[in-house]
Amino acid sequence: PKTKQIRHFDKQLLIEAIMAEAGGFENVPGTAVGQVTYIKVGRSPEIFDVPLGDEFKTVTVKGELSDLLAHFQSDSVGYISRRAMEKMRYEGDFDHLARFGEWDASERSVPGPVK
Template identity: 30%
Template sequence: FIDFERGRRAAIATSHLEIKGTLAIGAFTLSGIADRIDVLTSGGAAILDYKTGAAPSKKQVENLMSPQLPLEAAILASGGFGDIGSRATEALLYLSLASEKSARTPRLIDGAAELAKEAVDALQRRIAWFAEENTPYRSRVRPYRADIAGDYDHLARVREWSPSGWAEEE
């Protein structure tokens, strides 16, 4: 981590930590807190997310299964992070603080501007979908790991209705 930081310092004009941002999408307001935004000497910015566990894979970010940083890039492009202003995101970076050495390698995601646009488009579609009166609210919208419980599984009675007989294990 220290070597990574030393290598980046010359390109950083200012760093902003735990900064709040918002993006208006019609009547909906997306809000979030970026772990860190580095304003670069080039005029652009890098958005960094610290992870205590595993960072999402590059594929998960590119497929918008983990849209956090692309959405933060959209907030930044719109000027939604206050004094930082509107800036192009040059890099999306995940920094793992995990104890395993292999997990500590920073993960760079390319194509921030395009990912930001795709993430906002997907969010707009999702907002419109949920605005429909007949849209069901599922406990797991896009489960890619069945071994991770959803926050609302108990309300949806997932264990009871599971075809694997999961409920019998309790």
């Protein structure tokens, strides 16, 4: 992934870096993380190192994650299966759980109470 993709869509390894710094992995003491590495598998494998410096600071990612989790703790906020689509695809990973207006990109979603 490119820097913009990581910033907006591919934050999994950045969140794992936060977990590693906090000692979140069994038998691995918490320590500062200097970079994460994405490994693409398939026909054209590739390794992409992401230094955790000015562009990606774990303290910033941790704050963003905390804000996001706090946002979704509200009863008035629902979960959508396609909050931010990088590319238009015909099928999403969570389409089978979504209401019609949330998985059909041509329809507006209809907000409703979360219970």
